[in-house]
Amino acid sequence: MNEPTVTELIGQLVEDGKAAAHAEIALYKSEAKLRLAKAKVGLILVVGAIVILHLALIAGAVSLTAALATLVGPLAAGLITWVIGLGGAYLLVRIGFAKIKPAFAPRPELRS
Known part of the structure; x- marks a missing residue:
């Protein structure tokens, strides 16, 4: 009987x-x-729901701008709506990143 060599066994192990x-x-x-x-x-x-939500937010912003335009004029109404939108987006991004950041923090070393 011809037994396999150690090299052949290691090769087979690697293939397996x-x-x-x-x-x-x-x-x-x-x-x-x-x-x-x-x-x-x-x-x-x-x-699809996100697309519809986006359209609804645009309609709301346009409606808010139109309603404010009767009180402060169209330019000021547009600026007010713009600042409110940017402020809301900024807050959501800050909160979102604060929630995401811990997931990517370095792991503490395991102690033996």
């Missing part, structure tokens, strides 16, 4: 490791595709 890694990657890809397929309709509906 590669095959296992490729199988694991294929499994994760397949799982991701399945999850995306299940969520597809929901994602489309959420994107």
Whole structure:
């Protein structure tokens, strides 16, 4: 009987490791595709809702500007609406980044 050499055994081990890694990657890809397929309709509906919300916010800003124009004039009304919109967006971005930042903070060292 001809037994394999250590080099052949290590080569076989490397090939088996590669095959296992490729199988694991294929499994994760397949799982991701399945999850995306299940969520597809929901994602489309959420994107549609965001578009409708955006249109509603634009209509609200235009209405606010038109209503203010009768009180302070069209230019001032536009500026007031612009400042309110930018201020709201700025606050949301600051709060959003404050909530995101901890997720990317360095992890504390594990103590033995």
